Amino acid sequence: MKFDESFLKRKTAELRLSIVEMITKAGSGHPGGSLSAVDLLAVLYYCVMNIRPENPKWENRDRFILSKGHAAPAIYSILSDIGFFPKKELSTLRRIGSILQGHPDMRRVPGIDISTGSLGQGLSVAVGMAIAGKLDKKNYGVYALLGDGELQEGQVWEAAMAASHYKLDNLMIAVDNNGLQIDGRLEEVMSPYPIEDKFRAFGWKTRPIDGHNFSEIFDAWEWARSSNDGKPSAIIAKTVKGKGVYFMENVVDFHGKAPTKEEGKDASVKLKEALDKMNP
Protein backbone atom coordinates (compact mmCIF):
# COMPACT_ATOMS: atom_id res chain seq x y z
CA MET A 1 0.00 0.00 0.00
CA LYS A 2 1.14 3.50 -0.75
CA PHE A 3 1.58 6.19 1.87
CA ASP A 4 -1.78 7.72 2.79
CA GLU A 5 -1.69 10.20 5.63
CA SER A 6 -5.42 10.49 6.21
CA PHE A 7 -5.79 6.71 6.22
CA LEU A 8 -2.99 6.40 8.79
CA LYS A 9 -4.47 9.13 10.95
CA ARG A 10 -7.77 7.33 11.17
CA LYS A 11 -6.22 3.87 11.42
CA THR A 12 -3.90 4.78 14.30
CA ALA A 13 -6.84 6.33 16.17
CA GLU A 14 -8.67 3.00 15.78
CA LEU A 15 -5.60 1.11 16.90
CA ARG A 16 -5.22 3.34 19.98
CA LEU A 17 -8.84 2.69 20.86
CA SER A 18 -8.23 -1.03 20.47
CA ILE A 19 -5.08 -0.89 22.64
CA VAL A 20 -6.85 0.99 25.44
CA GLU A 21 -9.89 -1.31 25.39
CA MET A 22 -7.72 -4.43 25.33
CA ILE A 23 -5.57 -3.38 28.29
CA THR A 24 -8.52 -2.04 30.28
CA LYS A 25 -10.34 -5.36 29.85
CA ALA A 26 -7.22 -7.35 30.74
CA GLY A 27 -6.70 -5.24 33.85
CA SER A 28 -2.94 -5.21 33.31
CA GLY A 29 -0.43 -4.47 30.58
CA HIS A 30 1.74 -1.71 29.18
CA PRO A 31 -0.27 1.12 27.64
CA GLY A 32 2.44 3.82 27.65
CA GLY A 33 4.93 2.10 25.37
CA SER A 34 2.20 0.59 23.18
CA LEU A 35 0.79 4.04 22.46
CA SER A 36 4.21 5.61 21.85
CA ALA A 37 5.13 2.88 19.34
CA VAL A 38 1.90 2.42 17.43
CA ASP A 39 2.48 5.12 14.80
CA LEU A 40 5.90 3.69 13.93
CA LEU A 41 4.39 0.21 13.67
CA ALA A 42 1.32 1.26 11.71
CA VAL A 43 3.37 2.93 8.96
CA LEU A 44 5.57 -0.17 8.81
CA TYR A 45 2.72 -2.69 8.61
CA TYR A 46 0.27 -0.74 6.40
CA CYS A 47 2.69 0.99 4.03
CA VAL A 48 6.13 -0.65 4.05
CA MET A 49 6.39 -4.34 4.87
CA ASN A 50 5.87 -7.10 2.33
CA ILE A 51 3.80 -9.70 4.19
CA ARG A 52 0.89 -12.06 3.54
CA PRO A 53 -1.62 -12.41 6.38
CA GLU A 54 -3.09 -15.48 4.66
CA ASN A 55 0.37 -17.10 4.70
CA PRO A 56 2.14 -15.94 7.88
CA LYS A 57 5.18 -18.19 7.30
CA TRP A 58 5.70 -17.15 3.64
CA GLU A 59 9.44 -17.58 3.30
CA ASN A 60 10.10 -14.36 1.36
CA ARG A 61 8.18 -12.17 3.81
CA ASP A 62 9.76 -9.22 5.53
CA ARG A 63 10.48 -10.08 9.16
CA PHE A 64 9.58 -8.00 12.20
CA ILE A 65 10.88 -8.26 15.74
CA LEU A 66 9.16 -6.44 18.58
CA SER A 67 12.22 -6.30 20.80
CA LYS A 68 10.28 -4.23 23.33
CA GLY A 69 7.84 -7.10 23.74
CA HIS A 70 5.76 -5.28 26.34
CA ALA A 71 4.27 -3.23 23.49
CA ALA A 72 2.41 -6.42 22.56
CA PRO A 73 -1.04 -4.78 22.52
CA ALA A 74 0.13 -2.48 19.71
CA ILE A 75 1.29 -5.35 17.50
CA TYR A 76 -1.72 -7.52 18.37
CA SER A 77 -4.13 -4.76 17.35
CA ILE A 78 -2.32 -4.35 14.01
CA LEU A 79 -1.97 -8.08 13.23
CA SER A 80 -5.65 -8.72 13.90
CA ASP A 81 -6.67 -5.67 11.88
CA ILE A 82 -4.79 -6.86 8.81
CA GLY A 83 -6.13 -10.38 9.13
CA PHE A 84 -3.51 -12.56 10.79
CA PHE A 85 -6.07 -13.64 13.40
CA PRO A 86 -9.68 -12.77 14.32
CA LYS A 87 -10.28 -9.49 16.13
CA LYS A 88 -12.36 -11.22 18.77
CA GLU A 89 -9.12 -12.68 20.18
CA LEU A 90 -8.17 -9.19 21.38
CA SER A 91 -10.62 -9.43 24.25
CA THR A 92 -8.75 -12.49 25.58
CA LEU A 93 -5.46 -10.64 26.15
CA ARG A 94 -3.54 -12.03 29.13
CA ARG A 95 -6.22 -14.61 29.96
CA ILE A 96 -5.49 -18.29 30.53
CA GLY A 97 -5.49 -20.21 27.26
CA SER A 98 -5.30 -17.07 25.11
CA ILE A 99 -3.06 -16.85 22.07
CA LEU A 100 -2.35 -13.30 23.24
CA GLN A 101 0.14 -13.69 26.05
CA GLY A 102 1.34 -10.69 28.03
CA HIS A 103 4.36 -10.69 25.72
CA PRO A 104 4.35 -12.01 22.12
CA ASP A 105 4.60 -15.77 21.59
CA MET A 106 5.51 -16.89 18.06
CA ARG A 107 4.07 -20.35 18.65
CA ARG A 108 0.66 -18.95 19.50
CA VAL A 109 0.21 -15.84 17.34
CA PRO A 110 0.25 -15.96 13.52
CA GLY A 111 2.43 -13.11 12.27
CA ILE A 112 4.80 -13.00 15.23
CA ASP A 113 8.25 -13.93 13.87
CA ILE A 114 9.97 -14.39 17.25
CA SER A 115 8.84 -14.56 20.86
CA THR A 116 10.01 -11.59 22.91
CA GLY A 117 9.49 -10.06 26.31
CA SER A 118 12.90 -10.20 27.93
CA LEU A 119 14.56 -6.96 26.87
CA GLY A 120 17.80 -6.67 24.92
CA GLN A 121 17.45 -9.84 22.88
CA GLY A 122 15.52 -8.80 19.78
CA LEU A 123 18.32 -7.11 17.89
CA SER A 124 20.48 -10.24 18.10
CA VAL A 125 17.62 -12.31 16.69
CA ALA A 126 17.20 -9.74 13.92
CA VAL A 127 20.91 -10.07 13.12
CA GLY A 128 20.44 -13.84 12.77
CA MET A 129 17.46 -13.39 10.43
CA ALA A 130 19.33 -10.79 8.36
CA ILE A 131 22.35 -13.08 8.04
CA ALA A 132 20.03 -15.89 6.93
CA GLY A 133 18.60 -13.56 4.27
CA LYS A 134 22.10 -12.82 2.98
CA LEU A 135 23.11 -16.51 3.05
CA ASP A 136 19.99 -17.47 1.09
CA LYS A 137 20.31 -14.47 -1.25
CA LYS A 138 16.78 -13.40 -0.44
CA ASN A 139 15.48 -9.86 -0.73
CA TYR A 140 13.43 -9.71 2.43
CA GLY A 141 14.10 -7.00 4.98
CA VAL A 142 14.39 -7.49 8.73
CA TYR A 143 12.73 -4.78 10.82
CA ALA A 144 12.91 -4.37 14.58
CA LEU A 145 11.49 -1.99 17.13
CA LEU A 146 13.60 -1.36 20.24
CA GLY A 147 12.75 0.56 23.36
CA ASP A 148 15.05 3.33 24.51
CA GLY A 149 15.41 1.94 28.04
CA GLU A 150 16.26 -1.38 26.44
CA LEU A 151 19.47 0.16 25.11
CA GLN A 152 20.80 -0.21 28.66
CA GLU A 153 21.14 -3.95 27.99
CA GLY A 154 24.73 -4.74 26.96
CA GLN A 155 23.58 -7.39 24.51
CA VAL A 156 22.07 -4.68 22.28
CA TRP A 157 25.60 -3.43 21.62
CA GLU A 158 26.96 -6.93 21.00
CA ALA A 159 24.29 -7.20 18.33
CA ALA A 160 24.95 -3.69 16.98
CA MET A 161 28.62 -4.62 16.55
CA ALA A 162 27.72 -7.86 14.75
CA ALA A 163 25.22 -6.10 12.44
CA SER A 164 27.83 -3.75 11.02
CA HIS A 165 30.56 -6.43 11.07
CA TYR A 166 28.41 -8.60 8.82
CA LYS A 167 27.34 -5.58 6.72
CA LEU A 168 23.65 -6.13 7.27
CA ASP A 169 22.08 -3.40 5.17
CA ASN A 170 18.93 -5.55 5.12
CA LEU A 171 18.44 -4.76 8.82
CA MET A 172 16.41 -1.72 9.83
CA ILE A 173 15.49 -0.71 13.36
CA ALA A 174 13.55 2.06 15.04
CA VAL A 175 14.21 3.12 18.62
CA ASP A 176 11.01 4.23 20.35
CA ASN A 177 12.57 7.10 22.24
CA ASN A 178 9.75 8.07 24.58
CA GLY A 179 12.28 8.99 27.26
CA LEU A 180 10.63 7.13 30.13
CA GLN A 181 11.18 3.74 31.75
CA ILE A 182 9.51 2.07 34.72
CA ASP A 183 11.58 3.80 37.38
CA GLY A 184 11.51 7.24 35.80
CA ARG A 185 13.20 9.36 33.15
CA LEU A 186 16.02 7.65 31.26
CA GLU A 187 18.47 10.35 32.28
CA GLU A 188 17.70 9.69 35.93
CA VAL A 189 17.77 5.91 35.78
CA MET A 190 20.66 5.28 33.36
CA SER A 191 21.21 7.52 30.40
CA PRO A 192 21.66 5.83 27.02
CA TYR A 193 22.27 9.20 25.34
CA PRO A 194 23.57 10.19 22.86
CA ILE A 195 21.82 7.33 21.06
CA GLU A 196 22.62 8.35 17.49
CA ASP A 197 26.32 8.79 18.21
CA LYS A 198 26.48 5.36 19.77
CA PHE A 199 24.92 3.61 16.77
CA ARG A 200 27.14 5.57 14.39
CA ALA A 201 30.21 4.59 16.38
CA PHE A 202 29.12 0.98 15.93
CA GLY A 203 29.05 1.43 12.14
CA TRP A 204 25.37 2.16 11.58
CA LYS A 205 23.71 4.99 9.73
CA THR A 206 21.11 6.88 11.72
CA ARG A 207 18.20 9.23 11.20
CA PRO A 208 16.36 11.21 13.87
CA ILE A 209 12.63 11.68 13.34
CA ASP A 210 9.43 12.71 15.05
CA GLY A 211 7.90 9.31 15.79
CA HIS A 212 4.35 10.63 15.49
CA ASN A 213 4.77 12.39 12.14
CA PHE A 214 3.55 9.93 9.51
CA SER A 215 5.43 11.34 6.53
CA GLU A 216 8.68 11.50 8.51
CA ILE A 217 8.17 7.91 9.66
CA PHE A 218 7.38 6.70 6.14
CA ASP A 219 10.36 8.52 4.62
CA ALA A 220 12.63 7.06 7.29
CA TRP A 221 11.52 3.46 6.75
CA GLU A 222 11.88 3.97 2.98
CA TRP A 223 15.33 5.51 3.49
CA ALA A 224 16.34 2.52 5.59
CA ARG A 225 14.98 -0.19 3.30
CA SER A 226 16.34 1.28 0.06
CA SER A 227 19.96 1.32 1.16
CA ASN A 228 22.56 -1.13 -0.06
CA ASP A 229 25.67 0.45 1.39
CA GLY A 230 26.53 -2.42 3.72
CA LYS A 231 25.32 -0.50 6.78
CA PRO A 232 22.37 -1.30 9.03
CA SER A 233 19.98 1.58 9.69
CA ALA A 234 18.72 2.99 12.97
CA ILE A 235 15.80 5.41 13.07
CA ILE A 236 15.79 7.26 16.36
CA ALA A 237 12.18 8.26 16.82
CA LYS A 238 11.28 10.88 19.38
CA THR A 239 7.96 9.80 20.78
CA VAL A 240 5.57 10.57 23.62
CA LYS A 241 4.82 7.82 26.08
CA GLY A 242 1.08 7.27 26.27
CA LYS A 243 0.56 9.32 23.09
CA GLY A 244 -3.08 9.98 22.22
CA VAL A 245 -4.62 9.37 25.64
CA TYR A 246 -4.56 12.73 27.38
CA PHE A 247 -4.09 11.47 30.95
CA MET A 248 -1.36 9.00 30.00
CA GLU A 249 0.91 11.25 27.97
CA ASN A 250 4.37 11.48 29.56
CA VAL A 251 3.14 9.81 32.74
CA VAL A 252 5.69 7.28 34.00
CA ASP A 253 3.06 5.30 35.90
CA PHE A 254 1.37 4.22 32.71
CA HIS A 255 4.43 2.28 31.58
CA GLY A 256 3.12 -0.93 33.08
CA LYS A 257 -0.24 -0.06 34.62
CA ALA A 258 -3.67 -0.58 33.12
CA PRO A 259 -6.20 2.24 33.31
CA THR A 260 -9.02 1.70 35.76
CA LYS A 261 -12.42 0.83 34.27
CA GLU A 262 -13.45 4.48 34.58
CA GLU A 263 -10.20 5.78 33.08
CA GLY A 264 -10.48 3.25 30.27
CA LYS A 265 -14.03 4.33 29.53
CA ASP A 266 -13.02 7.99 29.56
CA ALA A 267 -10.14 7.29 27.16
CA SER A 268 -12.39 5.25 24.85
CA VAL A 269 -15.06 7.96 24.72
CA LYS A 270 -12.46 10.61 23.84
CA LEU A 271 -10.84 8.43 21.17
CA LYS A 272 -14.24 7.63 19.65
CA GLU A 273 -15.16 11.31 19.58
CA ALA A 274 -11.93 12.06 17.77
CA LEU A 275 -12.65 9.26 15.31
CA ASP A 276 -16.14 10.57 14.65
CA LYS A 277 -14.71 13.95 13.69
CA MET A 278 -12.45 12.37 11.07
CA ASN A 279 -13.67 11.76 7.55
CA PRO A 280 -14.21 8.05 6.97
Add this chain to the structure above:
Amino acid sequence: MTELKATRDAYGEALVEIGENNDNIVVLDADLSASTKTAKFRKCFPDRFLNIGIAEQNLINVAAGLSTCGKIVFASSFALFATGRPWEQIRNTVAYSNLNVKIVASHGGISVGADGSSHQSLEDIAIMRAIPNMKVIVPCDANESHNAVLAAAAAPGPFYIRLGREKVPMITDPKHKFRVGKAEALRDGDDVTIIACGMMVDAALKAADILEKDGLKASVIDMHTIKPVDTETIMKYARKTGCIVTAEEHSIIGGLGGAVCEFLSENHPVPVYRIGTRDCFGQSGEPALLLKEYNMTPENICKGAKKVIKMKK
Protein backbone atom coordinates in the same frame (compact mmCIF):
# COMPACT_ATOMS: atom_id res chain seq x y z
CA MET B 1 45.83 -50.49 23.50
CA THR B 2 42.53 -48.61 23.61
CA GLU B 3 42.27 -45.73 21.19
CA LEU B 4 42.10 -42.30 22.83
CA LYS B 5 40.20 -39.39 21.32
CA ALA B 6 38.54 -36.26 22.63
CA THR B 7 34.77 -35.93 22.22
CA ARG B 8 35.31 -32.40 20.88
CA ASP B 9 37.46 -33.73 18.04
CA ALA B 10 34.64 -36.03 17.00
CA TYR B 11 32.29 -33.02 17.04
CA GLY B 12 34.45 -31.11 14.57
CA GLU B 13 34.50 -34.08 12.21
CA ALA B 14 30.79 -34.72 12.53
CA LEU B 15 30.04 -31.08 11.67
CA VAL B 16 31.95 -31.37 8.43
CA GLU B 17 30.13 -34.60 7.62
CA ILE B 18 26.65 -33.13 8.12
CA GLY B 19 27.69 -29.84 6.50
CA GLU B 20 28.52 -31.72 3.31
CA ASN B 21 25.09 -33.28 3.15
CA ASN B 22 22.98 -30.32 4.22
CA ASP B 23 23.38 -26.70 3.10
CA ASN B 24 21.17 -25.54 5.95
CA ILE B 25 23.76 -26.40 8.60
CA VAL B 26 25.22 -23.16 9.96
CA VAL B 27 27.88 -23.05 12.68
CA LEU B 28 28.53 -20.20 15.09
CA ASP B 29 31.36 -19.82 17.56
CA ALA B 30 32.42 -17.21 20.10
CA ASP B 31 36.14 -16.90 19.40
CA LEU B 32 36.98 -20.44 20.52
CA SER B 33 36.74 -22.32 17.23
CA ALA B 34 40.21 -23.84 17.56
CA SER B 35 39.30 -25.29 20.96
CA THR B 36 35.70 -26.29 20.30
CA LYS B 37 36.84 -27.78 16.95
CA THR B 38 34.30 -25.85 14.89
CA ALA B 39 37.39 -24.56 13.04
CA LYS B 40 37.21 -27.74 10.96
CA PHE B 41 33.80 -26.68 9.66
CA ARG B 42 34.99 -23.11 9.15
CA LYS B 43 37.78 -24.37 6.91
CA CYS B 44 35.42 -26.46 4.74
CA PHE B 45 32.41 -24.12 4.66
CA PRO B 46 33.61 -20.56 5.38
CA ASP B 47 30.33 -19.02 4.19
CA ARG B 48 28.30 -21.01 6.68
CA PHE B 49 30.59 -20.34 9.63
CA LEU B 50 30.05 -17.15 11.60
CA ASN B 51 32.32 -15.96 14.33
CA ILE B 52 30.26 -13.92 16.76
CA GLY B 53 33.24 -12.87 18.83
CA ILE B 54 33.36 -12.96 22.60
CA ALA B 55 29.65 -12.28 22.99
CA GLU B 56 27.78 -15.39 24.09
CA GLN B 57 24.39 -13.77 24.62
CA ASN B 58 24.49 -12.50 21.06
CA LEU B 59 25.75 -15.92 19.93
CA ILE B 60 22.63 -17.66 21.22
CA ASN B 61 20.13 -15.17 19.85
CA VAL B 62 21.79 -14.85 16.45
CA ALA B 63 21.50 -18.64 16.35
CA ALA B 64 17.82 -18.28 17.26
CA GLY B 65 17.22 -15.81 14.44
CA LEU B 66 18.93 -18.04 11.88
CA SER B 67 16.91 -21.03 13.03
CA THR B 68 13.60 -19.22 12.40
CA CYS B 69 14.70 -18.93 8.76
CA GLY B 70 15.13 -22.68 8.33
CA LYS B 71 18.74 -23.10 9.39
CA ILE B 72 19.96 -25.88 11.66
CA VAL B 73 22.30 -23.93 13.85
CA PHE B 74 25.18 -25.26 15.93
CA ALA B 75 26.47 -22.73 18.46
CA SER B 76 29.66 -23.49 20.33
CA SER B 77 31.84 -22.18 23.11
CA PHE B 78 33.16 -23.59 26.38
CA ALA B 79 30.48 -25.27 28.49
CA LEU B 80 30.48 -22.57 31.17
CA PHE B 81 30.20 -19.67 28.73
CA ALA B 82 27.78 -21.37 26.34
CA THR B 83 25.26 -22.09 29.11
CA GLY B 84 25.94 -19.78 32.05
CA ARG B 85 26.44 -16.44 30.34
CA PRO B 86 23.41 -16.72 28.02
CA TRP B 87 21.15 -18.88 30.20
CA GLU B 88 18.20 -16.54 30.00
CA GLN B 89 18.60 -16.12 26.23
CA ILE B 90 18.52 -19.91 25.93
CA ARG B 91 15.50 -20.14 28.20
CA ASN B 92 13.39 -17.30 26.83
CA THR B 93 14.26 -17.21 23.15
CA VAL B 94 15.57 -20.64 22.12
CA ALA B 95 13.78 -23.12 24.37
CA TYR B 96 10.50 -21.28 24.91
CA SER B 97 9.87 -21.27 21.16
CA ASN B 98 11.44 -24.71 20.69
CA LEU B 99 13.89 -23.40 18.10
CA ASN B 100 16.27 -25.56 16.13
CA VAL B 101 19.44 -24.49 17.93
CA LYS B 102 22.06 -27.03 19.01
CA ILE B 103 24.36 -25.74 21.72
CA VAL B 104 27.46 -27.91 21.62
CA ALA B 105 30.04 -26.99 24.21
CA SER B 106 33.51 -28.27 24.86
CA HIS B 107 35.48 -28.05 28.11
CA GLY B 108 32.77 -29.47 30.33
CA GLY B 109 33.69 -30.64 33.81
CA ILE B 110 36.69 -30.47 36.07
CA SER B 111 39.01 -32.25 33.61
CA VAL B 112 39.49 -28.85 31.93
CA GLY B 113 42.39 -28.84 34.36
CA ALA B 114 44.95 -26.08 34.61
CA ASP B 115 42.71 -23.18 33.56
CA GLY B 116 41.04 -23.55 36.93
CA SER B 117 37.64 -22.86 38.38
CA SER B 118 36.65 -19.97 36.10
CA HIS B 119 36.70 -22.39 33.15
CA GLN B 120 35.50 -25.59 34.83
CA SER B 121 31.80 -26.04 34.22
CA LEU B 122 30.23 -28.02 37.06
CA GLU B 123 26.67 -26.70 36.94
CA ASP B 124 25.83 -26.66 33.23
CA ILE B 125 23.91 -29.94 33.15
CA ALA B 126 21.71 -28.75 36.01
CA ILE B 127 20.89 -25.37 34.50
CA MET B 128 20.24 -26.76 31.02
CA ARG B 129 18.18 -29.64 32.36
CA ALA B 130 15.91 -27.25 34.23
CA ILE B 131 14.70 -25.64 30.99
CA PRO B 132 11.56 -27.09 29.32
CA ASN B 133 12.02 -28.37 25.72
CA MET B 134 15.81 -28.69 26.17
CA LYS B 135 17.46 -32.05 25.56
CA VAL B 136 20.77 -32.68 27.31
CA ILE B 137 23.41 -35.13 26.08
CA VAL B 138 26.80 -35.96 27.57
CA PRO B 139 28.62 -38.46 25.33
CA CYS B 140 31.10 -40.87 26.90
CA ASP B 141 33.51 -41.16 23.98
CA ALA B 142 34.29 -39.86 20.51
CA ASN B 143 32.04 -42.37 18.73
CA GLU B 144 29.09 -41.42 20.85
CA SER B 145 29.89 -37.73 20.43
CA HIS B 146 29.89 -38.10 16.65
CA ASN B 147 26.62 -40.00 16.65
CA ALA B 148 24.96 -37.64 19.13
CA VAL B 149 25.78 -34.65 16.90
CA LEU B 150 24.20 -36.42 13.92
CA ALA B 151 21.14 -37.30 15.98
CA ALA B 152 20.75 -33.73 17.23
CA ALA B 153 21.03 -32.35 13.69
CA ALA B 154 18.28 -34.70 12.55
CA ALA B 155 15.89 -34.01 15.44
CA PRO B 156 13.92 -30.77 15.72
CA GLY B 157 14.27 -28.43 18.70
CA PRO B 158 17.01 -27.35 21.06
CA PHE B 159 19.80 -29.61 22.30
CA TYR B 160 22.67 -29.12 24.70
CA ILE B 161 25.59 -31.46 24.03
CA ARG B 162 28.40 -31.32 26.55
CA LEU B 163 31.85 -32.38 25.44
CA GLY B 164 35.22 -32.66 27.15
CA ARG B 165 38.65 -31.26 26.57
CA GLU B 166 40.66 -34.40 27.33
CA LYS B 167 41.23 -37.44 25.19
CA VAL B 168 39.16 -40.35 26.48
CA PRO B 169 39.14 -44.09 25.69
CA MET B 170 36.85 -45.41 22.99
CA ILE B 171 34.11 -47.43 24.67
CA THR B 172 31.22 -47.64 22.21
CA ASP B 173 31.04 -49.12 18.73
CA PRO B 174 31.02 -46.44 16.00
CA LYS B 175 28.35 -48.39 14.11
CA HIS B 176 26.05 -48.61 17.12
CA LYS B 177 22.90 -46.58 16.52
CA PHE B 178 22.66 -43.64 18.90
CA ARG B 179 19.19 -43.18 20.32
CA VAL B 180 18.35 -39.96 22.15
CA GLY B 181 16.96 -40.83 25.58
CA LYS B 182 17.89 -44.51 25.42
CA ALA B 183 20.71 -45.54 27.77
CA GLU B 184 23.30 -48.19 26.96
CA ALA B 185 23.89 -51.08 29.34
CA LEU B 186 27.61 -51.80 29.15
CA ARG B 187 27.98 -54.35 31.98
CA ASP B 188 25.56 -56.63 33.73
CA GLY B 189 25.72 -57.48 37.43
CA ASP B 190 23.26 -58.01 40.29
CA ASP B 191 24.87 -56.29 43.28
CA VAL B 192 24.90 -52.61 42.31
CA THR B 193 24.28 -50.40 39.27
CA ILE B 194 26.64 -47.60 38.31
CA ILE B 195 24.94 -44.99 36.12
CA ALA B 196 27.46 -42.64 34.53
CA CYS B 197 27.84 -40.08 31.77
CA GLY B 198 30.73 -38.47 29.92
CA MET B 199 34.26 -39.49 30.82
CA MET B 200 32.98 -40.99 34.09
CA VAL B 201 31.60 -43.94 32.09
CA ASP B 202 35.19 -45.14 31.69
CA ALA B 203 35.75 -44.68 35.43
CA ALA B 204 32.57 -46.67 36.09
CA LEU B 205 33.82 -49.57 33.96
CA LYS B 206 37.13 -49.53 35.84
CA ALA B 207 35.23 -49.46 39.14
CA ALA B 208 33.23 -52.50 38.03
CA ASP B 209 36.52 -54.34 37.38
CA ILE B 210 37.77 -53.49 40.87
CA LEU B 211 34.48 -54.51 42.49
CA GLU B 212 34.62 -57.83 40.67
CA LYS B 213 37.92 -58.60 42.38
CA ASP B 214 36.07 -58.11 45.68
CA GLY B 215 33.37 -60.53 44.53
CA LEU B 216 30.80 -57.85 43.73
CA LYS B 217 29.03 -57.73 40.38
CA ALA B 218 28.12 -54.29 39.06
CA SER B 219 25.90 -53.24 36.18
CA VAL B 220 27.25 -50.22 34.31
CA ILE B 221 24.91 -47.88 32.42
CA ASP B 222 26.05 -45.22 29.97
CA MET B 223 23.36 -42.60 30.52
CA HIS B 224 24.39 -40.34 27.63
CA THR B 225 21.05 -38.54 27.59
CA ILE B 226 20.41 -36.74 30.86
CA LYS B 227 17.20 -35.26 29.49
CA PRO B 228 14.91 -36.92 28.66
CA VAL B 229 16.49 -39.39 31.08
CA ASP B 230 15.82 -43.07 30.39
CA THR B 231 13.48 -43.84 33.28
CA GLU B 232 12.72 -47.31 31.95
CA THR B 233 16.37 -48.31 32.28
CA ILE B 234 16.71 -46.64 35.69
CA MET B 235 13.66 -48.56 36.94
CA LYS B 236 14.85 -51.85 35.47
CA TYR B 237 18.24 -51.64 37.18
CA ALA B 238 16.91 -50.21 40.44
CA ARG B 239 14.69 -53.30 40.65
CA LYS B 240 17.48 -55.62 39.55
CA THR B 241 20.25 -54.42 41.87
CA GLY B 242 18.36 -52.47 44.57
CA CYS B 243 21.01 -49.75 44.83
CA ILE B 244 22.68 -47.23 42.56
CA VAL B 245 25.78 -45.09 42.24
CA THR B 246 25.73 -42.17 39.83
CA ALA B 247 28.96 -40.73 38.43
CA GLU B 248 29.37 -37.48 36.55
CA GLU B 249 31.96 -34.78 36.06
CA HIS B 250 29.57 -32.22 37.50
CA SER B 251 28.13 -31.08 40.79
CA ILE B 252 26.05 -33.70 42.60
CA ILE B 253 23.34 -31.04 42.63
CA GLY B 254 20.94 -31.13 39.71
CA GLY B 255 22.86 -33.18 37.16
CA LEU B 256 22.71 -36.89 36.33
CA GLY B 257 22.62 -37.82 40.02
CA GLY B 258 19.79 -35.37 40.56
CA ALA B 259 17.84 -36.73 37.60
CA VAL B 260 18.19 -40.34 38.80
CA CYS B 261 17.21 -39.46 42.40
CA GLU B 262 14.23 -37.39 41.31
CA PHE B 263 12.83 -40.29 39.34
CA LEU B 264 13.57 -42.98 41.93
CA SER B 265 12.28 -41.06 44.94
CA GLU B 266 8.88 -40.71 43.25
CA ASN B 267 8.71 -44.20 41.81
CA HIS B 268 11.00 -46.76 43.41
CA PRO B 269 13.16 -45.46 46.26
CA VAL B 270 16.48 -47.29 46.60
CA PRO B 271 19.80 -46.13 48.12
CA VAL B 272 21.76 -43.86 45.76
CA TYR B 273 25.25 -42.45 46.16
CA ARG B 274 26.24 -39.59 43.87
CA ILE B 275 29.80 -39.18 42.63
CA GLY B 276 30.62 -35.61 41.55
CA THR B 277 31.79 -32.36 43.03
CA ARG B 278 30.03 -31.81 46.33
CA ASP B 279 28.81 -28.22 46.19
CA CYS B 280 32.25 -26.69 45.65
CA PHE B 281 34.31 -24.95 42.99
CA GLY B 282 37.29 -26.57 41.29
CA GLN B 283 40.86 -25.33 41.03
CA SER B 284 43.87 -25.52 38.72
CA GLY B 285 45.70 -28.81 38.37
CA GLU B 286 46.24 -31.83 36.17
CA PRO B 287 42.95 -33.50 35.23
CA ALA B 288 43.80 -36.86 36.82
CA LEU B 289 44.89 -35.23 40.07
CA LEU B 290 41.78 -33.07 40.15
CA LEU B 291 39.53 -36.11 39.75
CA LYS B 292 41.37 -37.62 42.72
CA GLU B 293 41.20 -34.42 44.75
CA TYR B 294 37.42 -34.23 44.30
CA ASN B 295 36.79 -37.95 44.96
CA MET B 296 35.78 -38.87 41.42
CA THR B 297 38.06 -41.86 40.72
CA PRO B 298 37.11 -45.51 40.11
CA GLU B 299 38.14 -46.17 43.73
CA ASN B 300 35.70 -43.53 44.93
CA ILE B 301 32.96 -45.13 42.85
CA CYS B 302 33.77 -48.49 44.50
CA LYS B 303 33.49 -46.92 47.97
CA GLY B 304 30.13 -45.46 47.00
CA ALA B 305 29.03 -48.84 45.67
CA LYS B 306 29.91 -50.62 48.91
CA LYS B 307 28.09 -47.96 50.90
CA VAL B 308 24.82 -48.33 48.96
CA ILE B 309 25.08 -52.14 48.93
CA LYS B 310 25.23 -52.00 52.74
CA MET B 311 22.29 -49.60 52.87
CA LYS B 312 19.94 -51.79 50.87
CA LYS B 313 19.88 -54.49 53.55
